[in-house]
Amino acid sequence: MGKQRGIEILVGLFMAVGFVALFFLAMQVSNLSAAVNSDGYRLTARFANVGSLKARSPVSMAGVRVGRVEAVSFDKDTYEAVVTMRIDAATDTIPDDTFANIFTAGLLGEQYIALEPGGSMKYLRDGDEIAHTQSALILEQMIGQFLFSKAGGD
């Protein structure tokens, strides 16, 4: 009886350690703790080019993350990219003349949307569209323009 009980305790310990390890992976290693919460509101923005912006990319204001990109789709009539963002409910004072830029974090980093607030007293609400946008900078285009202006300057 004593031996059987010892085995049961060890197996219980084994299973507990296994579940603790799974819990550790879920909460500490993965993004489950910072999962996209479904509250908050949606904004859309149209860009001529989104570069490598993807769903789940951060949306930030003044360098602080205030939301995430929910979806990136293509409008076949205007040939523009439509980005749907989910903004945290706490950030409900985004002016309607806000400027949306696509920037890159670091030289090789991921792309994110930076919102620059305008001066309007009217705020964007769920489903609104950000009118002023600036596309992602494509490295090849910039190099091309640089070479072109160099050649023109001579």
Next chain:
Amino acid sequence: MILEGLARLGRSGLGSLERIGRAHLLLAGMVLGIGEILRRPGLLIAQLFNIGVLSMLIIGVSGLFVGMVLGLQGYYVLAQFGAAESLGVMVAASLVRELGPVVTALLVAGRAGSALTAEIGLMKATEQLSGLEMMAVDPVRRILTPRFFGGVLAMPLLAAMFSAVGVLGGYFVGVGLLGVDSGSFWSQMQSKVDFHEDIVNGVIKSVVFGVVVTWIALFQGHDSVPTSEGVSRATTRSVVHAALAVLGLDFVLTALMFGE
């Protein structure tokens, strides 16, 4: 002469088909015997002890060292691109997606799978399985089913331990020895490792490996030639086949899960 060769080819083809059929019948028998472990949970607990608890030490030590090596190697490569802060992502993603499930399955095949094959093979060679049958006890349900479910349950838990200990090993080397910033190690990891994409898929992988490794081990034991030589051959085959099946299946599962 030609007919003789053809007949030999046909015989070996039919023989392998028969083996595949017997293996699947055994799997079906073990899965259908699940009622036996619900009636006698003690049988399952004893096997969880044999397969799970006794494998914890080797899994923990291997996970720690694999994580530490990943931290070291990853740092030297990433530092060349000025991206040493991404070390956490690299260590966690490679452990959770690939190394955790695969290395755990290989270690379990070597440590517990070979033991299962030898145990079942010896039981067959010493006619203990026939003895059970004589007493109207189904040996598949009584002996094989608890071992099968023990392996299937233990594998994902062991893989989770491996990955968790490995991430900590990578943390000790990366943050403790090489001076990567602790905050960016964890925050980059958390922003890039996805719960459903990475963790859940890793667990699904290890459940599949658990089924395959224990199934192969039990089938090889159950199907072995009941002599000492036959048991030793079956043990070798069990480890080799399990390792090949795990590596091959890993490619298929990865292509299905992470390919877009």
